Amino acid sequence: GQQVMQIPQYQHVQEGEDFTTYCNSSTTLSNIQWYKQRPGGHPVFLIQLVKSGEVKKQKRLTFQFGEAKKNSSLHITATQTTDVGTYFCAGRGSNQFYFGTGTSLTVIP
């Protein structure tokens, strides 16, 4: 069945360092979404990528969709304490979205 794997599971970074999380699917995705969940909160939509090779930026966040539409990445430049949380990718297969296992980011001040 559909599988979306995400690495790393945990990441601790010093404030100001960069951070990247990777998402890989066993099958081709029609699109991919990224969500952020603050500690104790619920996932909140960040962005959607649809086109092969697409790159989108939101301030310090850069999202990329692979050429084969099977992988994606989220890169945060110069992390801040407000970036703390768990980042999920969600790949759309034939009918539904399948969430990755998430990457929990800790930012050390």
Place this chain on the structure above:
Amino acid sequence: DAGITQSPRYKITETGRQVTLMCHQTWSHSYMFWYRQDLGHGLRLIYYSAAADITDKGEVPDGYVVSRSKTENFPLTLESATRSQTSVYFCASRPGTGSLDTIYFGEGSWLTVV
């Protein structure tokens, strides 16, 4: 923005008891979902519904029952709760097929089965 609400937010129940988690959305979204979130497993889809009276199994449906008699409500029932069902449950919704089909999550229901 309280477009999607869950109740109860916190619940402790005993093994073997029936528990129902309620979910209500005010957007008239076509799709509704139930996910459970456990450490190391991320968000796993339990059941989803594409419209009223239409429901489908997700990745981990065993031990759960859903119904959707009205578009705005999507209750999740644990027929006989087990300790392995201790989890955080998120209800979610999205408008339907379209170019941007954002999933909106409720605040979550923390369920402990003792």
